[in-house]
Amino acid sequence: MADSGCARVSAREAISAVAGSFTEHRPAARPAPADGPLGWSGYGESRARASARTGEEESVVYGTAAVGGRECVLVSFEFGFLGGSLGSRTGDRLEAAYTLAAERRLPLVSLVATGGSRMQEGMIALVQLQRVARASTSLRAAGLAQIAVLRDPTTGGGWATVGAGADVVLALPGAQIGFAGSRVRPADADPYAYTAEGQLAAGQIDAVVAPEELPVTLGRWLAALTVTGPVQAAPVPEALSAAELPATGWDAVEQARAADRPRAEAYLDSYFDHRLPLAGDRCGGRDPGLLCGVGTHAGRAVAYAAQCGTATRPAGYRTAARVIRLADRLGLPVLTLIDTPGAANDAEAERAGAGAAIADVFAAVAGARVPVTTLVIGEGGSGGALALASPDNTHVTADSYFSVIAPEPAAAILKRGPDEVRSTADQLRLRPQDLVELGVARSVVGPARAQDT
Incomplete structure (x- = not known):
């Protein structure tokens, strides 16, 4: 799953790298104009080429999975499909994934690789961020955990919702992370600020995890955050020194x-x-x-x-x-x-x-x-x-x-x-x-x- 520093892996390769099993789900299909909601000339042909190149119908794949022996709903972005961008059909899939997690009472794991909102759908693409935020908030209110793994790159609205909005945010080494993508950030911007390591230093993510360690790390997080039974107080730790009570x-x-x-x-x-x-x-x-x-x-x-x-x-x-x-x-x-x-x-x-x-x-x-x-x-x-x-x-x-x-x-x-x-x-x-x-x-x-x- 080493997106950074080498050729980017596909959504399904990313899934295979962490999941012992995966059952894909798809939302109900809905009709849409060939060139999208804005009638953007050539958009339909661009989608067709992306589909032929990647084998996917959209920039997100989702379903139920077993990661480290723990069941979860797994979302994976396909960067090869129009830069993993978020359009209205992407919003359909993301909302369906959050709903599936709520219905099955399962944590949600997202393997994110996206350039942000899809230009060819304009504001229709941008408002998908509100759909994702609403679905994420509902899942949070249901007491279910969300874990994001940031691949290369994770920028724009995908970072500001699915990524940064998760309870636990992990990243692959060297991954490009930031609200501003590489083509729109200031020319004199410090490049380190847009890396996984820079975001860790700035307190924006929880850990940088090597690809080979990711399956075990995700399994441990899923085990830790999947709570069953009544909560009991943590036992008091034993003292580690033999100090006597002070006289004064x-x-x-x-x-x-x-x-x-x-x-x-x-x-x-x-x-x-x-x-x-x-x-x-x-x-x-x-x-x-x-x-x-x-x-x-x-x-x-x-x-x-x-x-x-x-x-x-x-x-x-x-x-x-x-x-x-x-x-x-x-x-x-x-x-x-x-x-x-x-x-x-x-x-x-x-x-x-x-x-x-x-x-x-x-x-x-x-x-x-x-x-x-x-x-x-x-x-x-x-x-x-x-x-x-x-x-x-x-x-x-x-x-x-x-x-x-x-x-x-x-x-x-x-x-x-x-x-x-x-x-x-x-x-x-x-x-x-x-x-x-x-x-x-x-x-x-x-x-x-x-x-x-």
């Missing part, structure tokens, strides 16, 4: 800031059998200090958002909110790991909407119908940490703290000198055992499980 507030701060303390990556690796990343806020940003995705724990899928000990950026909060809402819609439990000195507060973060991004995570957690489990594994600094915390199922490790703000800025706010930072830490009652006593946390995990309430 400042001891708690020092333990949480220790360089050798286990971090989010270690907790996630210990907790999950494998993980599938969801990266980026879909607004042009990524925060490497907040890891998000879906993983498998004891055979069950769990969505996660984990802070890595750095000041969390607005893009990180927006990504976390996106993942929590996806989990809520699909019925996945959520695990959050808290470890941050606080939200990033530099000028760039403020310009990027730090307050609104933090508010969005608070709203996502508050509105979640699925259970959210939280473990504080290090620093819990102010609202930037609390935004990710479950209101009723938060736990702490012995080498963590949680505070209205870190002791140093707390002392500054209270107009205290540096020599009073340690005593301020005690007054804040930020130790793990204090948090349990105050009712902020339900338990201290690890050596201090006797603190359970």
Whole structure:
């Protein structure tokens, strides 16, 4: 399925590369003028040539398939048919595919390769994007997942609907991706911005996947996002350090800031059998200090958002909110790991909407119908940490703290000198055992499980 860097593969070759079986479906045929709705001279001949060249009647093929042993509705674009463009009959097929997925209660996987809307059908072609958006929204409301694989190229309205509108967006290496196609973008535009790798760096897609890895990756995503049975809270992770409960507030701060303390990556690796990343806020940003995705724990899928000990950026909060809402819609439990000195507060973060991004995570957690489990594994600094915390199922490790703000800025706010930072830490009652006593946390995990309430 390596469209990029070599001859493009056909829609059916793309299907064969990922599906163990495929049963094609076709919408009911409807009459149409030979030269289309605009009477575009020569359009009928162009369609006939495209059909003879590709063996297809339209630029999209769809049906039911088994991918990685998981049933889904599969859509594949035929770029050889008028550049994989979207016309009215393409809209018929795409709408029928979304409807089929809703009727069969199946996730939808799209293998996208398109140049956008079909010029020969003018506005009739363009309004197909509204049809696709409406069908996609209905499928989302039904609680069914949508996965897009971006082949080369994926541009125009196909990118802005089927591609970018999916819950999980994967791309092949080197694929050209962008709303502006190569013939209409500015002459001085940075070409990297229109590549799979550039879109990943900009937080617009979730992963670049090598062709040989795509069948397994899709199978894992389908397994993770196909939920059966009632949702149960994610179990609390075990503590990874043998730290003892701190004697003082400042001891708690020092333990949480220790360089050798286990971090989010270690907790996630210990907790999950494998993980599938969801990266980026879909607004042009990524925060490497907040890891998000879906993983498998004891055979069950769990969505996660984990802070890595750095000041969390607005893009990180927006990504976390996106993942929590996806989990809520699909019925996945959520695990959050808290470890941050606080939200990033530099000028760039403020310009990027730090307050609104933090508010969005608070709203996502508050509105979640699925259970959210939280473990504080290090620093819990102010609202930037609390935004990710479950209101009723938060736990702490012995080498963590949680505070209205870190002791140093707390002392500054209270107009205290540096020599009073340690005593301020005690007054804040930020130790793990204090948090349990105050009712902020339900338990201290690890050596201090006797603190359970």
